[in-house]
Amino acid sequence: MRGTTSDGAPEPELGLSLSTAGAWTVIAVSGEIDMYTVERLREAIRQLIGEGRTQVAIDLTPTEFCDSTGLGLLIGARRRLADAGGALVVVCANTRIRKLLDMTGLDKVLDVREAVPSE
Template sequence: MRGTSGDGAAEPELGLSLSDVGEYAVISVTGEIDMYTAPKLREAVRQLSSEGRMRVAIDLTPTEFCDSTGLGVLIGARRRLSDSGGSLVVVCANPRIRKLLDLTGLDKVLDVRETVPGE
């Protein structure tokens, strides 16, 4: 591991911030989505749906890294919301993360956009 104080921490960092854009609850994700941090994102989506917020946008534009666990959370979030009559939009203007979605075919399964609808 490289880095100095704070930079080579044993556990990756994940930051979530919530905002509203039109009828969407937007979760902006910074840092890394992996097996250690993905449960935090899963819980954020679960919390929104339990509050009746059924239109959710997950903004991966500021995300630095996403592994298969993170991709699984996106699929699970889509399923959870659509089963309840809601919808998920994945916002991704980050070329690295967008390439990951394209390579895995998730760009065909998920509603991937450059911006949050209504922005």
């Protein structure tokens, strides 16, 4: 649900939708990931780790915008999930964000896939 600013305009919002695909917990992210909204995604990952759900796929395909704050979060999430014995998959069929991952070399560091893992 979107909040509104004092003049009634919609605030930027990050939409997180959780689902399960085999052993993976999938977080589909809609909206804009930036330094203002990133904390919600960080908290969602913390919560999953706390619940012992450490096989996590972050689906950026529906994401409208992602900046370097979001990329920093992916690196941190990968480390925290690995430390907890799990793994991170980044799902991205979104050409704009895929370009960012390629440009920064994160496509080599992160497990980036075109589709949500099936098992």
